Ligand SMILES: Cc1cc2nc3c(=O)[nH]c(=O)nc-3n(C[C@H](O)[C@H](O)[C@H](O)COP(=O)(O)OP(=O)(O)OC[C@H]3O[C@@H](n4cnc5c(N)ncnc54)[C@H](O)[C@@H]3O)c2cc1C
Ligand code: SF4
C-alpha cells in the first residue's frame with residue numbers, strides 16, 4: 001500500500017508545532033501502525049532528516065506507552081485496541097492519514113507525538129494504593145472475595161494508563177482513568193479502610209493537575225482501549241459525595257514523610 | 260578469581276532463616292542516612308524500591324519509560340507460581356524447589372532455588388493485601404491453573420494479565436513511598452554507567468531522555484533491576500525498549516556475566532510473517548492447559564495446508580500428530596518450554612510445518628470449546644484470543660492458532676551470590692537481570708515469582724548487611740571517579756553521534772538478530788558458533804564505520820538511544836556465542852547438536868559442565884576470562900530429565 005501521512009512535528013515543549021506531509025510507500029497490510037512509522041523513520045534517517053518521535057514499548061497493547069490521535073480518534077479507527085495493535089489492513093491504499101499527539105493542557109507535548117503524562121502518576125501517588133508494608137500480612141486465602149466482585153475489580157484494574165480517555169474528551173477530563181483505580185479499590189475488601197480518604201485525595205490531585213470536568217458525554221468509554229466502563233465514574237461520584245457529606249476525614253497527608 | 264556464592268551451610272530448609280539471623284542489621288535511626296539507587300521499576304525494581312523505602316532508606320529509582328508502571332513486567336500474561344498447596348494436590352515448598360531445579364536441567368543452585376520456593380508463599384499474601392485482583396473461585400478462594408514442567412496446579416493468575424496486575428500492585432506500593440518522599444522517581448532516564456570507587460559501586464551516570472542532560476547520582480549501593488537481554492535476537496517477545504545496556508555497562512566495570520548463552524525460546528508465539536516485523540507476540544503457556552499442540556502426520560497433508568488447499572478442520576483425527584501427548588504421555592502438552600520448542604522445530608524440520616511459511620504448528624482449542632463451551636474458554640483466555648486475532652486476522656475460536664517458538668527470556672545475566680550481590684561490592688542485580696535461579700531453562704510462571712522474591716523478600720535483608728558493614732558516611736560526589744565516568748559516557752555518546760554512514764542502526768540490529776537466531780538459537784554447533792563469532796565481529800566493526808545516527812545529544816533523540824543499545828548488543832552477542840561454544844554439552848535451552856540422547860533430548864555432561872560460567876571483562880576486543888562456580892548438589896540426585 002502507499003499512503004500519505006500528515007504528521008504533527010514539534011521540536012519540544014517550548015516550540016510551536018506544525019503538520020508535515022510524508023509519503024509511506026510499500027507498506028504491507030500485515031504491518032502494525034507503529035511498524036509503518038518505523039519504515040517511514042528509516043527512510044527519514046537515511047535522508048538525514050529527523051525521525052518522527054512517538055512513545056511505544058511493549059507493542060502488544062498492555063504497557064500503555066503508545067498513544068497517537070489517528071484521523072481524529074485516539075488509538076485510531078478500531079474499537080478496544082491500542083495504536084500498537086492497529087494493523088495497516090484497517091486502512092486502504094492511497095489513504096491520507098492524519099497523526100497528532102494527545103491534546104490536553106495537562107499533557108504537554110515533549111516532542112512530536114509524545115506527551116508528558118506524569119500527571120497520571122501523581123494522581124496515583126496521591127492515594128491509589130492500600131497502605132500495607134511488605135511482610136506481616138495475613139494468608140491470602142483468609143480473605144474470601146466473591147468471584148463477581150473479584151472479576152469486576154479486575155475489569156477496572158485493567159486500565160493501562162494510556163490517556164486516550166483524556167484525549168477523547170472535549171473537556172480533557174481524567175475521570176475515567178481516576179475512577180478505574182478508585183473503583184477497583186472501593187470494590188475490594190482490602191480497599192475499605194482508606195476508601196473515603198482515597199477518593200478525596202485522588203480527585204483533589206486530579207483537579208490540581210488541570211484536567212477538565214466530566215459532562216457525561218461518554219467519549220472516553222467509546223475510545224478506551226481496555227473498555228473501562230462509565231459505571232466506574234458513577235461509582236466514584238457516589239463515593240466522593242459520600243465521603244464529602246458523611247465521612248469527611250483528613251485526607252492522606254504524608255508530606256515531609258519518612259517515618 | 261574465585262567465586263564465593265555464600266550459600267549458607269546446613270539443611271536446605273534452614274539455610275535462609277539461619278542466614279537472615281546472621282546478617283547484620285542497620286539500626287532504624289541510621290537507615291535514613293543511606294541512599295540506595297534502584298535502576299528499573301519492573302517487578303524486581305518496584306518491589307525492592309518500595310520495600311527498602313518502607314524500611315527507612317532513601318531510595319532513588321530510575322526507568323527509561325515515562326512511568327514506572329510501564330516496565331516490561333506489565334506484559335507478563337500467564338501467572339505466578341507459589342507453593343501454597345491450596346489445591347490439596349500434593350504441592351509443597353520442596354516440590355516447587357524440585358520442579359524448578361529439574362526444570363532448569365540441574366544448572367541452578369540448590370540453596371537459591373529452595374529459598375525462592377520458600378518465599379513464594381509470602382508473595383501471594385503480599386499481593387493480595389495490596390489489592391491485586393487474582394482470579395477466584397465461586398467460593399471466594401483463590402483459583403489456580405497449571406503450567407509446564409509440573410504436575411500440580413500452583414499458578415496464580417489474573418486472566419491473561421498477571422504481570423500487569425502484579426506490577427500495578429508493586430507500583431502502588433512504590434507510589435505510596437514516592438508520596439511520602441522516601442523514593443525519588445526519575446522517569447525517562449537511562450542509566451549509562453556505574454561509578455566505582457576503590458572497587459565499590461557508589462553511583463551511576465544517567466542521561467535524561469527529554470533533554471539529553473548527563474547526570475551523576477551517588478548512592479551507598481546500586482541495584483540493577485533492568486530486565487533481560489532477549490532483544491539481542493532483534494525479534495523476541497520483549498518490549499521494543501528492553502535492552503542490556505545497564506547490565507553490560509556494569510559488566511565492563513567489573514561485574515561478571517554468568518551463563519549468557521542460556522536463553523529461553525518460548526514454544527507458543529505467533530509466527531514471524533515478514534522482515535517488517537518489529538517484535539513477536541507471546542501466546543501464554545497457560546493456553547497449553549486447554550490447547551492441544553499438533554502437526555499433520557505427513558508432509559503431503561502439511562503441503563496442502565501450506566498451500567491453503569485444505570483447512571486445519573478438514574484434517575482427519577487420524578492424520579493429526581499430537582506430538583507432545585504422544586512422546587510425553589505423563590506431562591503431555593505441559594512439558595517444559597525447551598522440550599516443547601525443540602519438538603515444534605523438529606516437526607518443521609521434518610517438513611510438517613504449517614502456515615504460509617511452513618514455520619508453525621497448531622495449538623488447537625476445538626476440544627476445549629466442545630467440552631467447556633466458548634464462553635468458558637473466553638473467560639479464561641479472552642484477551643489472548645483477541646490479541647491473536649488482531650495480529651493475524653484469524654479467529655482462534657474457529658480455527659486453531661498457528662504457533663512457533665520465539666526468544667522470550669534470558670536465564671543468563673549478571674553473576675550474583677546468595678545475597679544478590681555481584682562480585683563488585685555494593686552492586687546488586689535482581690530479577691531477570693541476574694542469572695541466579697532458573698538454571699538452563701526457566702519454568703513458566705517462575706520469573707514473576709523470582710522478581711518479586713528478590714525485591715520484596717530477599718534484598719531488604721541482604722542489603723542491610725552490606726550497608727551496616729560500610730557505614731553511613733555520605734558518598735563523596737566530588738570524587739574524581741564521578742567526573743571521569745561521566746566523561747567516558749559523553750565520549751561514547753559523541754562517537755555514536757559522529758557515525759554518519761549509510762546504514763541505519765535498526766538494520767544492524769536486524770542483522771545481528773539473524774546471526775544469533777541462526778547460529779545461537781534453538782540448535783547450536785561448534786562450527787556454527789565459530790562462524791557466528793566471525794560474523795558478529797565483522798558486523799560490529801562495520802557498525803562503528805557505516806552506521807548512521809542522526810540528531811544531537813541535547814534533545815529527545817530516540818535514534819541515539821537505540822544506537823547505544825545496539826552497540827552493546829553487538830558486544831554481548833559475541834560473548835553469548837563464546838559461552839555457547841565453551842559449553843560442549845546440552846542443557847535446558849542450550850542445545851548443542853553434538854550432545855543429545857538417542858531420543859533427541861538434551862544430553863548433559865555433569866562431569867565437565869556442572870558449573871556456572873561467569874565471564875570477566877578484560878578490555879575492548881580482548882577475550883573474556885571464564886570463571887567457574889562449581890554447582891554442588893547435596894540434596895537432589897542428578898538424572899537425565901524425563902517428562903515421559
Ligand atoms: C510477553 C511476556 C510474558 C511473560 N509472562 C510471564 C508469566 O506469565 N509468568 C512469569 O513468571 N514470567 C513471565 N514473563 C517473564 C517476566 O515477565 C519477566 O522476566 C519479568 O517481568 C522481568 O522483570 P524485571 O523486574 O526483572 O524487569 P522488567 O520488568 O523488564 O523491568 C526492567 C526495568 O528496568 C528499566 N531499565 C532497563 N534498562 C535501564 C537503563 N539503562 N536505565 C534505566 N532504567 C532501565 C526499565 O525502564 C524497567 O523499568 C513474561 C515475559 C514476557 C516478555
Ligand atoms: S481508562 Fe482507558 S483510555 Fe483511560 S487511561 Fe485507562 S485504559 Fe487508557
Ligand code: FES
Pocket residue numbers: 055056057058059060061062063064065066067082083084085
Ligand atoms: S506500545 Fe505498549 S500499549 Fe502500545
